[in-house]
Amino acid sequence: MLLETHGLTASYGQFRALFGVDIAVAAGECVAVIGANGAGKSTLMRSITGVIRNQAGMVLHRGEPIGALTSADIMKRGIAMVPEGRRLFPSLTVEENLLIGGQARKAQGPWNLDTVYDLFPILRERRKNPGTALSGGQQQMVAIGRGLMSNPELLLCDEISLGLAPVVIRDIYAALPKIRASGAAIVLVEQDIGKALSVADRVYCMMEGRVTLTAKAAAVSRQEIHAAYFGEAA
């Protein structure tokens, strides 16, 4: 497995946010993690990327424990994050925001400035602008491009459609198959169930810090999702 979590727990002070979460992602796979606000999806992403530190054995990358590593070390292993809220660097231009994504990890792969600009052509026009001077959708493109610049094995996308207009979401989702085709696995954290299922191979549903459903995206029924999402029968 490319990435596994085993009994992953996480807390914010006294508040326990994750209760023994087990997920697995295979190389090249696209996995959706869905759930309502506060279900623990973003905490799961923060735990995998070392923003919240864990016991080493709770997170495995290719079978090796990485739960106690720093964010930077985890990123250098090929796990890139598109964080919730995009978190572009305001002091950096669009191009610098992209460059910094590939600065620490020199890996062979299809992604570089040119191929990211080909994926999102509008960014080429705006490359000298400050990253945060762009529209929300364009900023999201920068955040995804920045994640790709390190040619990751796994791209974690946290709420990439949040707060964006439907037409913009459509453009961003149109890029995901191209990213998959380049060989990267994707974990898609989403509240928009329909969007997530349209591109994912498998889906995990979370509620109150636990995984309540694991299923193949093509085979899962509305009722199953409803029950797992809200904790009640449809």
Place this chain on the structure above:
Amino acid sequence: MIWIDTIVQGILLGGLYALFAAGLSLVFGIMRLVNLAHGDLIVFAAYLILVGVQLLGLSPWVAVLIAMPLMFGFGWLLQTVVLNRVLGKDILPPLLVTFGLSVTLQNGLLEGFSADSQRIPAGTLEGASLDLGLVTVGVMPLLTFLSAVAAILTLNALFYHTALGRSFRATSDDAVAAGLMGIEPKRIFAIATGIAMVVVTLAALYLGMRANFDPSIGPARLIYAFEAVIIGGLGSLWGTLAGGIIVGVAQTVGAAVNPEWQILAGHIAFLAVMLLKPRGLFPRAVD
């Protein structure tokens, strides 16, 4: 004509204050750390250069080149071993730690070098001057000013045209997101403090060649540096040069009116800027 001379001397003096301040500005800009020991670190570096000159018989210009990498290493260690442990949301622990470092450095230097005032010998440069027609300027103040401009140009080039500078700015914006990009914020902070100590060493050279120094003068240098940084706008390097020049010109103009007013005039200029522009002249867009 005397006024032109006064202002030119003030601008050149501002170069010295900008050199005092550039390291402080750099460190604050990247990690929001106010280093209360900054003035004492300048004095420490001045003694380091003095040791090179007196014990090893080196020229000050060679001694400073040897002191720079040593001070870089010292800054790197200081940040890694001490300051990184206290940086966080609370601004009080780093203030207390750097205050303690200030006291420790002053007393350590007092033990090592006594309270006698010292000077780094600058040879014939000490009294040399250049006739520029309208005004005559000292070679040493002119060199100080040119060094300050060169230091700030170099730091700006580093900041805006290198991968390391990109990491500095990104870490300053959002250390957590920088971590997600594979950047270790603590390593970046250690390099930044190392670079600040190189600038401190350059400041120390001119401090020691232009006037006498002893272990107790650090805090007063810190005040001038602070004023330059805050007038310029926290974290802006060119602002820091402008701030140094404003303090320098205010001091020489004050001294021209009445010699007792020199220091006071600098502080009044600082207060006046704070009244008119509380965030300084060139504040960063993002704080």
